[in-house]
Amino acid sequence: MSKQFQFKLVLLGESAVGKSSLVLRFVKDQFDDYRESTIGAAFLTQTITLEDQTTVKFEIWDTAGQERYKSLAPMYYRNANCAVVVYDITQAASLEKAKTWIRELQRQADPSIVIALCGNKLDLSARRQVTEEEASKYADEEGLLWSETSAKTGEGVNAIFNAIAKKLPLTAPPSARGARVAAPGATRQSVDLNRQSTAHGSEACNC
Amino acid sequence: MAAKPPPARPHIGLHSSFNARSNADWGEDDVWDSGSDSESPRQSTISNSWRLPPSPSSYRRQSSPITAPKPVPRPPSNSSSSNVSFSYTHLSAPSPGSYPSNAADTTQPAKGGWTMVRKSGTSQEALCAKLPKDIDPIGDVDVDSDMVVGDFEPEMEQAAGIKAKPDQGSIKSDVIEIMNDPLHRFLRSPQPPPEPRFNHRMGHSPRSSDAEKLLRESSIRTNRRIKFIDCLSKDDVNISELRKLAWAGTPNDLRAAVWPILLGYLPLPSNLRASTLARKRGEYSSLVELAFARDRQGLDQQIWHQIEIDVPRTRPGVRLWMQASTQRSLERILYVWAIRHPASGYVQGINDLVTPFFQVFLSAYIDSDPEEFDTSLLPTAVLSAVEADSFWCLSRLLDGIQDNYISAQPGIQRSVKRMAELVARIDAPLYTHLESQNVEFMQFAFRWMNCLLMREISVKNTIRMWDTYLAEGADAFSQFHLYVCSAFLVKWSEKLRQMDFQGIIMFLQSLPTQDWGDHEIEMLLSEAFVLNSIWHNAQSHFNAK
Numbered sequence: 001m002s003k004q005f006q007f008k009l010v011l012l013g014e015s016a017v018g019k020s021s022l023v024l025r026f027v028k029d030q031f032d033d034y035r036e037s038t039i040g041a042a043f044l045t046q047t048i049t050l051e052d053q054t055t056v057k058f059e060i061w062d063t064a065g066q067e068r069y070k071s072l073a074p075m076y077y078r079n080a081n082c083a084v085v086v087y088d089i090t091q092a093a094s095l096e097k098a099k100t101w102i103r104e105l106q107r108q109a110d111p112s113i114v115i116a117l118c119g120n121k122l123d124l125s126a127r128r129q130v131t132e133e134e135a136s137k138y139a140d141e142e143g144l145l146w147s148e149t150s151a152k153t154g155e156g157v158n159a160i161f162n163a164i165a166k167k168l169p170l171t172a173p174p175s176a177r178g179a180r181v182a183a184p185g186a187t188r189q190s191v192d193l194n195r196q197s198t199a200h201g202s203e204a205c206n207c
Numbered sequence: 208m209a210a211k212p213p214p215a216r217p218h219i220g221l222h223s224s225f226n227a228r229s230n231a232d233w234g235e236d237d238v239w240d241s242g243s244d245s246e247s248p249r250q251s252t253i254s255n256s257w258r259l260p261p262s263p264s265s266y267r268r269q270s271s272p273i274t275a276p277k278p279v280p281r282p283p284s285n286s287s288s289s290n291v292s293f294s295y296t297h298l299s300a301p302s303p304g305s306y307p308s309n310a311a312d313t314t315q316p317a318k319g320g321w322t323m324v325r326k327s328g329t330s331q332e333a334l335c336a337k338l339p340k341d342i343d344p345i346g347d348v349d350v351d352s353d354m355v356v357g358d359f360e361p362e363m364e365q366a367a368g369i370k371a372k373p374d375q376g377s378i379k380s381d382v383i384e385i386m387n388d389p390l391h392r393f394l395r396s397p398q399p400p401p402e403p404r405f406n407h408r409m410g411h412s413p414r415s416s417d418a419e420k421l422l423r424e425s426s427i428r429t430n431r432r433i434k435f436i437d438c439l440s441k442d443d444v445n446i447s448e449l450r451k452l453a454w455a456g457t458p459n460d461l462r463a464a465v466w467p468i469l470l471g472y473l474p475l476p477s478n479l480r481a482s483t484l485a486r487k488r489g490e491y492s493s494l495v496e497l498a499f500a501r502d503r504q505g506l507d508q509q510i511w512h513q514i515e516i517d518v519p520r521t522r523p524g525v526r527l528w529m530q531a532s533t534q535r536s537l538e539r540i541l542y543v544w545a546i547r548h549p550a551s552g553y554v555q556g557i558n559d560l561v562t563p564f565f566q567v568f569l570s571a572y573i574d575s576d577p578e579e580f581d582t583s584l585l586p587t588a589v590l591s592a593v594e595a596d597s598f599w600c601l602s603r604l605l606d607g608i609q610d611n612y613i614s615a616q617p618g619i620q621r622s623v624k625r626m627a628e629l630v631a632r633i634d635a636p637l638y639t640h641l642e643s644q645n646v647e648f649m650q651f652a653f654r655w656m657n658c659l660l661m662r663e664i665s666v667k668n669t670i671r672m673w674d675t676y677l678a679e680g681a682d683a684f685s686q687f688h689l690y691v692c693s694a695f696l697v698k699w700s701e702k703l704r705q706m707d708f709q710g711i712i713m714f715l716q717s718l719p720t721q722d723w724g725d726h727e728i729e730m731l732l733s734e735a736f737v738l739n740s741i742w743h744n745a746q747s748h749f750n751a752k
Binding site: 037 | 513516517519520521522523524551552554555556558612614615616647649650651653654657658662709712713716
């Protein structure tokens with residue numbers, strides 16, 4: 001039987017760069033031109049299967065982008081295994097905001113967190129303000145995954161989540177990683193479901 | 208969800224300070240009947256009523272055939288490039304001289320609930336001066352909206368076959384009078400206006416038990432209406448009497464008058480209302496004029512950027528809110544509020560809070576569903592009045608919950624924490640289960656506080672809920688609301704206790720409240736009332752920190 005893994009993923013980025021749309025495309029393969037702003041954060045899950053038949057389940061926290069909600073973000077990236085930091089290729093300022101998030105993740109999040117930088121709204125490339133060179137150079141320097149996506153057309157969306165899954169430590173001994181966490185849910189780290197089938201019933205010590 | 212019968216007024220006597228509501232009147236009418244008419248039978252009669260010909264009076268003002276209404280410009284698909292200069296040209300502002308030197312002062316409510324600021328009167332005169340000009344469109348706007356259907360969407364007329372349903376909605380004949388006095392329709396005579404839709408229905412269901420039930424409900428409603436109108440007719444409205452009535456729900460057609468009084472936007476003495484309205488609307492026009500005095504570059508870029516992003520995605524898919532003229536109004540309301548409250552500025556979710564006010568005030572001028580109404584059909588002065596009234600009432604509401612929106616949102620942090628403590632006391636098994644699944648209250652209740660449950664229930668439900676909140680008083684949107692949220696969570700306790708982390712979070716972010724009507728909201732409110740009565744003055748019983 002193939003291996004199954006479970007990871008926490010957090011989406012960060014400026015307001016209206018398309019975080020929720022990106023997740024909606026990834027999870028439900030849908031797109032709405034206008035979606036209500038996200039308040040606090042929204043939770044979704046999606047499972048993908050890699051070429052080697054390994055399945056990876058993402059538990060996704062899609063956070064609100066407005067600056068005012070910034071103080072909530074640590075609750076969501078605190079124990080995340082991976083982060084997608086989104087900017088809008090038609091808004092130069094949104095890349096600056098993305099860099100701020102990345103610095104914060106590098107300082108505050110789990111040191112092993114896998115970070116992907118994602119330039120969204122590729123369908124509007126006629127109005128592009130952020131060049132591919134600029135963003136990819138920055139991503140290289142910081143050791144991030146990088147790609148451009150269009151939640152509207154779907155272009156590149158699955159690819160970026162696949163790339164993340166491949167970069168996650170699928171070989172790390174789950175028990176060792178799991179021992180650090182107190183309980184399932186909000187603080188769960190990567191879990192190999194073959195070895196530890198009761199993902200939600202962990203009785204790990206709380207002290 | 209099991210529709211339990213309402214508890215037998217559990218709240219009476221639980222709260223020592225609740226004398227005002229426990230007088231004999233409670234025995235006379237059914238407090239569980241909100242009078243807000245949202246039960247489904249009534250809805251069907253509303254659509255029936257659209258088929259009725261307009262009353263003769265509505266034809267009176269029709270002096271000329273309709274002029275083709277201008278097409279509604281749709282917002283461009285990219286929200287970031289909407290044209291600012293277009294957005295506020297229709298709002299005629301009074302002379303700049305009427306702008307108060309210290310605008311903030313004029314909005315501080317006096318203890319009595321409204322401000323009595325004597326000013327030059329320029330703004331009032333300015334508003335009055337432009338009325339004749341604005342009355343003109345009335346003659347042009349056809350109140351018989353059947354004609355409008357064809358002008359706007361020919362394909363719909365074809366599909367309908369007959370001119371069955373107003374497409375754009377119909378405007379009342381006396382909008383200018385309503386604008387000057389929201390109560391003018393009701394205070395002329397003590398009797399409520401005839402309700403043809405009710406008679407219409409009764410004619411079709413003679414003597415059945417349904418009909419008797421409807422008759423009984425109708426008589427309760429009529430009874431409540433008469434009490435409301437009696438209360439509102441006084442030269443000096445008795446606010447505690449009005450609060451008592453409104454707690455159990457305000458009739459739809461009286462809400463546009465009742466809410467501003469409860470909020471202290473309209474004064475209690477009847478002879479001051481018209482002048483106060485004119486003055487406050489003039490003041491708002493001045494604020495808009497000032498805020499948008501320079502071009503786009505003169506706006507606070509950060510605030511404007513966020514508002515520009517959020518306006519097109521406020522209630523997406525609802526016709527009213529997808530229209531350019533409504534969106535321009537919403538932009539102005541949000542921007543003017545934000546720059547006057549720099550500690551918070553515009554915070555996402557405040558846009559949601561405008562919508563109940565706007566829809567309630569708009570409803571006063573039209574005979575159709577506000578969510579389907581084309582606001583560009585309204586006379587300019589009327590739309591401006593709807594906008595100004597919405598702005599001032601929003602301001603009043605936000606005055607009570609401003610620390611929800613300032614940096615780090617301490618109001619919400621505090622409310623969520625207290626809610627968790629309360630739930631631990633009233634439903635320990637649920638609390639324990641949430642804890643064991645590592646569900647944090649902040650993960651779901653943040654939104655409940657930030658948007659006052661508007662993302663969880665419909666606008667119609669929200670409006671009914673606010674009847675009670677406004678009756679409860681100034682701090683209801685922070686204090687009472689946390690009891691409502693606690694009751695709301697506990698309502699799903701049984702289901703939640705069988706779910707794991709993922710199930711709980713997913714369930715709580717898409718709750719099955721789509722079919723909720725007034726009954727469910729009133730159950731919730733009564734449960735919250737009980738909790739409030741028991742716990743509010745017992746802070747020491749909350750989990751000590």
